[in-house]
Amino acid sequence: MxxxxxxxxxxxxxxxxxxxxxxxxxxxxxxxxxSEVMLQQTPVSRVLTVWQEWxxxxxxxxxxxxxxxxxxxxxxxxxGYPRRAMRLHECAGEIVRxxxxxxxxxxxxxLALPGIGDYTARAVLSFAFGQRHPVVDTNVRRVVSxxxxxxxxRAIGLAEVAxxxxxxxxxxxxxxxALMELGAVVCAARSPRCGVCPVMAxxxxxxxxxxxxxKPFRRPQSxxxxxxxxxxxxxxxxxxxxxxxxxxxxxxxxxxGVQRERAxxxxxxxxxxxxxxxxxxxxxxxxxxx
DNA sequence: CTCCCGAAGT
DNA sequence: ACTTCCGGAG
Numbered sequence: 001m002x003x004x005x006x007x008x009x010x011x012x013x014x015x016x017x018x019x020x021x022x023x024x025x026x027x028x029x030x031x032x033x034x035s036e037v038m039l040q041q042t043p044v045s046r047v048l049t050v051w052q053e054w055x056x057x058x059x060x061x062x063x064x065x066x067x068x069x070x071x072x073x074x075x076x077x078x079x080g081y082p083r084r085a086m087r088l089h090e091c092a093g094e095i096v097r098x099x100x101x102x103x104x105x106x107x108x109x110x111l112a113l114p115g116i117g118d119y120t121a122r123a124v125l126s127f128a129f130g131q132r133h134p135v136v137d138t139n140v141r142r143v144v145s146x147x148x149x150x151x152x153x154r155a156i157g158l159a160e161v162a163x164x165x166x167x168x169x170x171x172x173x174x175x176x177x178a179l180m181e182l183g184a185v186v187c188a189a190r191s192p193r194c195g196v197c198p199v200m201a202x203x204x205x206x207x208x209x210x211x212x213x214x215k216p217f218r219r220p221q222s223x224x225x226x227x228x229x230x231x232x233x234x235x236x237x238x239x240x241x242x243x244x245x246x247x248x249x250x251x252x253x254x255x256x257g258v259q260r261e262r263a264x265x266x267x268x269x270x271x272x273x274x275x276x277x278x279x280x281x282x283x284x285x286x287x288x289x290x
Numbered sequence: 291c292t293c294c295c296g297a298a299g300t
Numbered sequence: 301a302c303t304t305c306c307g308g309a310g
Contacts, residue, residue, distance in 0.1 A: 079307080190292095235306095
């Protein structure tokens with residue numbers, strides 16, 4: 001059932017879409033998959049440079065799979081959540097071993113790959129293969145919740161979004177990109193730009209006076225002082241060092257020895273760091289995928 | 291300090 | 301259903 005929301009947003013998108021390099025003609029499924037993983041938790045502006053480096057260095061899954069995981073972690077730079085880099089490396093290996101080196105174009109096969117969840121699998125199918133799938137990230141949830149239900153945070157499921165997409169494959173893929181773009185640049189969480197919104201006239205949320213949620217949703221933890229920050233500091237040292245790093249150099253980045261050790265152990269457990277000996281550490285140099 | 295906002299493990 | 305996992309911009 002093509003909806004007013006999907007149709008109007010698609011028209012708007014064709015005039016107002018940002019010119020992002022992974023949207024260019026001829027960009028392959030692997031490059032799009034990389035972009036979606038990088039964008040999972042990181043703003044566009046920070047992804048641009050690293051994505052370009054990755055696709056030039058590793059234009060196919062086989063190119064990435066042929067290198068040690070540590071190279072992916074190093075090239076991830078400061079994008080954050082570096083387990084994504086490790087999973088992308090594992091993902092490349094799986095694509096080579098199980099799919100002949102080509103990104104699969106079926107939902108169940110994508111969902112089975114490491115680091116690929118409900119959102120990313122459908123984003124790749126839509127944006128790389130032009131298929132019709134509900135691509136639901138928090139932007140899309142917010143847009144649909146506001147426009148159709150008039151509230152900030154109604155639970156929006158895949159089925160509901162599937163129903164509002166146009167029936168044609170390429171029209172649906174376009175609408176999915178458009179809904180995400182609208183949520184990102186117009187129907188923003190904090191500062192919505194309703195004055196330029198293509199669906200303002202039929203937005204339930206706007207009609208109701210842009211009601212805020214009953215519960216303001218408190219964010220329990222800040223980043224400063226968390227294990228995540230310490231892990232980031234430790235990994236940065238290893239990333240920027242060509243040679244293995246002795247423990248005493250890691251001791252410099254954080255004063256609390258208990259937390260520092262806990263962070264180091266969790267990095268080892270995640271496979272983001274390897275111990276060369278009991279007091280020397282390096283990025284993983286696991287043998288490339290066979 | 292706040293905002294950003296997906297995958298996977300439990 | 302709830303928690304862990306980053307880091308830069310404002």
